[in-house]
Amino acid sequence: MGAFPTFRCLDGSAFDPDAPCPEMTDLPEWLAAEMGTEYTRMRSRQAFVYGAAFHLTDNERYLAWMRAGVARLRANAYEPDTGSAVSWWRDGVPGPEVGARTAQDLAYAELGRGIWRRARSRTTGGRLMERVIFTYVTAHYFSS
Numbered sequence: 001m002g003a004f005p006t007f008r009c010l011d012g013s014a015f016d017p018d019a020p021c022p023e024m025t026d027l028p029e030w031l032a033a034e035m036g037t038e039y040t041r042m043r044s045r046q047a048f049v050y051g052a053a054f055h056l057t058d059n060e061r062y063l064a065w066m067r068a069g070v071a072r073l074r075a076n077a078y079e080p081d082t083g084s085a086v087s088w089w090r091d092g093v094p095g096p097e098v099g100a101r102t103a104q105d106l107a108y109a110e111l112g113r114g115i116w117r118r119a120r121s122r123t124t125g126g127r128l129m130e131r132v133i134f135t136y137v138t139a140h141y142f143s144s
Contacts, residue, residue, distance in 0.1 A: 002068030004046040006039045038089045040077045040109045043069060047112030051119055063119065070116040077109060085109030 005014035009021035017035060027035070047069030054062035077085050079094070086094040087105040 001065065002047075002070075002072035004043045004069055004072075006037065006042040007035060036090060039105075040073070040085055040087060041105050041111075043077070044073055044109050044112035047073065048115045051112070051115030054119065055115075066112070066116060066119065070112050073109070073112050 007015035007024070009015060010023050011021070013021065015021065015024055015035065024035075047066050050062045050066040050069060053059065054066060079086060079098070082098050084098045084101060085106050087101050087109075088095055
């Protein structure tokens, strides 16, 4: 638990290159080339969404998934010598070099940890934060 996939099928299942879902069988070349890459930002976004779902529903299942995702990020996504978030892994090798990582990737890497901090202190500004989370999730995840 917590090793969220970068790519998911429309039914929510993880992409399996040995048995691809129908919507991922005829991909443009640029996207097909990325299918073996795992992105920190995608994993962190999923931890964020589970945290938002917990805040909106109080369902402990979402809290457990968020915790697992954040634990996985802490254990694997941050380089011990620099503290920088890895942007991606290709064949298990992290990249790019620290100086080549984008502000966008670094910011997205913090989404999961940020919602985890919020979950630990739910009593501080709770209603406002829940409204912000609801607005963000509905605008960015459920509108497409």
